[in-house]
Amino acid sequence: xxxxxxxxxxxxxxxxxxxxxxxxxxxxxxxxxxxxxxxxxxxxxxxxxxxxxxxxxxxxxxxxxxxxxxxxxxxxxxxxxxxxxxxxxxxxxxxxxxxxxxxxxxxxxxxxx
Amino acid sequence: xxxxxxxxxxxxxxxxxxxxxxxxxxxxxxxxxxxxxxxxxxxxxxxxxxxxxxxxxxxxxxxxxxxxxxxxxxxxxxxxxxxxxxxxxxxxxxxxxxxxxxxxxxxxxxxx
Numbered sequence: 621x622x623x624x625x626x627x628x629x630x631x632x633x634x635x636x637x638x639x640x641x642x643x644x645x646x647x648x649x650x651x652x653x654x655x656x657x658x659x660x661x662x663x664x665x666x667x668x669x670x671x672x673x674x675x676x677x678x679x680x681x682x683x684x685x686x687x688x689x690x691x692x693x694x695x696x697x698x699x700x701x702x703x704x705x706x707x708x709x710x711x712x713x714x715x716x717x718x719x720x721x722x723x724x725x726x727x728x729x730x731x732x733x
Numbered sequence: 734x735x736x737x738x739x740x741x742x743x744x745x746x747x748x749x750x751x752x753x754x755x756x757x758x759x760x761x762x763x764x765x766x767x768x769x770x771x772x773x774x775x776x777x778x779x780x781x782x783x784x785x786x787x788x789x790x791x792x793x794x795x796x797x798x799x800x801x802x803x804x805x806x807x808x809x810x811x812x813x814x815x816x817x818x819x820x821x822x823x824x825x826x827x828x829x830x831x832x833x834x835x836x837x838x839x840x841x842x843x844x845x
Binding site for chain 1: 767769774775776777778779780782826827828830831833834835836838844845
């Protein structure tokens, strides 16, 4: 089944403890992106990647890192999480950044205490 | 990306057609209309998109007015599982970062 898989689905962590949210797609998509969703603010793009080794900042990149060493994987790294990064995170992928629908993962609900 | 306006909520009886409107009066010639939906905190799901012709797929139909200033998403036979927030998004074929700008959407409630 064609899908975007995120792990973990739920995570509670403490301030400052590095964590990684994984994202993997099995559709050979070139484009991948991370969003966060917060009440009243909608979905906002964090980072995106056009292809392997090509990544760039979205609208809210502060406090996050990403890497794209392989086409299928696009992990989101929080080096020193803070409570304001408590949010619902979604990874998305597409054949390209234009003209196609995006496939989203099921989401990762992160709580930083 | 052009701004969109959608009603905040709508109801629909199960089995009937759900017609969800979207106003995008400032749309420009190179902008597509996309529809996504989100079922209770799940990942958004792509439904359909179009430029100026009407489009249909296995999920829905998209009707775009001739002047392209508005569109309607039609779910022909709504089921309870179609209860979700529906987002109308207008964006050019290429935009910075390929991002989607989700507005407030329409919360569709399908009732038995």
